[in-house]
Amino acid sequence: xxxxxLKTTFENQPSGAFDLExxxxxxxxxxxxxxxxxxxxxYQQQHRLSVPEWRVMVVLGRYPDSTAxxxxxxxxxxxxxxxxxxxxxxxxxxxxxxxxxxxxxxxxLRVTTEHGExxxxxxxxxxxxxxxxxxxxxxxxxxxxxxxxxxxxxKAATRLNQQQQT
Amino acid sequence: xxxxxLKTTFENQPSGAFDLExxxxxxxxxxxxxxxxxxxxxYQQQHRLSVPEWRVMVVLGRYPDSTAxxxxxxxxxxxxxxxxxxxxxxxxxxxxxxxxxxxxxxxxLRVTTEHGExxxxxxxxxxxxxxxxxxxxxxxxxxxxxxxxxxxxxKAATRLNQQQQT
DNA sequence: GCATATTAGTTACATATGTAACCAATATCA
DNA sequence: TGATATTGGTTACATATGTAACTAATATGC
Numbered sequence: 001x002x003x004x005x006l007k008t009t010f011e012n013q014p015s016g017a018f019d020l021e022x023x024x025x026x027x028x029x030x031x032x033x034x035x036x037x038x039x040x041x042x043y044q045q046q047h048r049l050s051v052p053e054w055r056v057m058v059v060l061g062r063y064p065d066s067t068a069x070x071x072x073x074x075x076x077x078x079x080x081x082x083x084x085x086x087x088x089x090x091x092x093x094x095x096x097x098x099x100x101x102x103x104x105x106x107x108x109l110r111v112t113t114e115h116g117e118x119x120x121x122x123x124x125x126x127x128x129x130x131x132x133x134x135x136x137x138x139x140x141x142x143x144x145x146x147x148x149x150x151x152x153x154x155k156a157a158t159r160l161n162q163q164q165q166t
Numbered sequence: 167x168x169x170x171x172l173k174t175t176f177e178n179q180p181s182g183a184f185d186l187e188x189x190x191x192x193x194x195x196x197x198x199x200x201x202x203x204x205x206x207x208x209y210q211q212q213h214r215l216s217v218p219e220w221r222v223m224v225v226l227g228r229y230p231d232s233t234a235x236x237x238x239x240x241x242x243x244x245x246x247x248x249x250x251x252x253x254x255x256x257x258x259x260x261x262x263x264x265x266x267x268x269x270x271x272x273x274x275l276r277v278t279t280e281h282g283e284x285x286x287x288x289x290x291x292x293x294x295x296x297x298x299x300x301x302x303x304x305x306x307x308x309x310x311x312x313x314x315x316x317x318x319x320x321k322a323a324t325r326l327n328q329q330q331q332t
Numbered sequence: 333g334c335a336t337a338t339t340a341g342t343t344a345c346a347t348a349t350g351t352a353a354c355c356a357a358t359a360t361c362a
Numbered sequence: 363t364g365a366t367a368t369t370g371g372t373t374a375c376a377t378a379t380g381t382a383a384c385t386a387a388t389a390t391g392c
Contacts, residue, residue, distance in 0.1 A: 034320060035319070080380065152308075246350065249372060
């Protein structure tokens with residue numbers, strides 16, 4: 001095992017030395033998947049919501065009358081993913097769709113009071129409970145540190161990816 | 167009936183108060199996806215490796231003669247996912263498959279020296295470079311802290327999920 | 333006003349992934 | 363030994379997801 005930041009690309013790197021279990025992208029993926037599974041267990045089984053549907057619901061709860069493209073920005077999901085989630089939510093009557101009379105391409109969406117709000121009222125507390133339980137494994141200052149570290153990493157990764165594109 | 171550690175809060179939770187952007191599972195997912203994209207850009211486009219294929223390759227590099235079920239453990243992937251990745255890697259001649267003469271159900275796998283090793287020699291340095299670049303956005307002690315926090319969170323999430331199952 | 337470009341959103345296609353059913357080899361145990 | 367259970371691994375099916383092509387409405391430039 002090598003200390004961080006010492007080896008350079010051009011040294012001989014025996015393939016056996018690569019350790020997936022300590023590889024940051026892998027560990028992030030594992031953690032994210034585990035947490036997502038836990039949080040999704042509830043709203044998927046109790047309310048038949050997919051991850052994209054759940055995201056659309058909570059963003060619409062916070063920003064009513066968002067259009068699909070606004071939802072894309074807030075959820076950082078593909079527009080096709082959003083379109084399909086919205087379609088499914090419309091069928092379930094969890095959201096309703098209007099038309100902007102100034103620009104008839106735009107279709108603002110809103111959580112329905114009859115069905116949608118009820119779902120949110122049940123799912124959100126559970127999601128917050130899960131988050132709270134998760135954070136209880138850390139101290140208050142550790143939670144704050146984690147926030148900062150994730151923020152830094154996200155910025156770094158975004159920058160790195162952009163550099164790679166070119 | 168509530169699983170331990172997931173007590174429901176019956177406080178009134180207006181749905182507009184939920185903030186996806188600061189929700190830990192969402193942020194983890196966003197960070198993980200961004201990092202994965204960056205790391206995958208290289209081995210997917212240069213070497214036509216999927217994420218499961220890449221994982222199988224590096225684990226086989228470290229633990230030669232692993233069977234599919236051992237790969238499942240090391241990669242924490244579904245056995246179907248592993249089976250498909252192996253099938254594809256066999257077709258590309260990146261790995262070869264033997265048969266355990268003591269137990270003919272077992273099919274140990276090995277990275278081929280001709281093609282597979284060459285791929286690993288190219289892909290691993292790039293992966294390590296990416297990780298290094300990512301970690302350079304943090305101080306040395308922050309990297310260590312991040313490691314510990316992620317470890318704690320993973321354990322907590324795993325425990326929470328198991329409790330929920332019941 | 334008309335041709336073209338852009339934007340909002342959906343559909344078609346190919347690929348990926350998980351669940352369950354499945355086959356083959358081995359282990360268990362009466 | 364023979365019936366049954368378990369294990370290693372693959373296949374079938376349904377679902378999910380991204381890329382590209384598409385329709386419809388609006389904006390832009392002449």
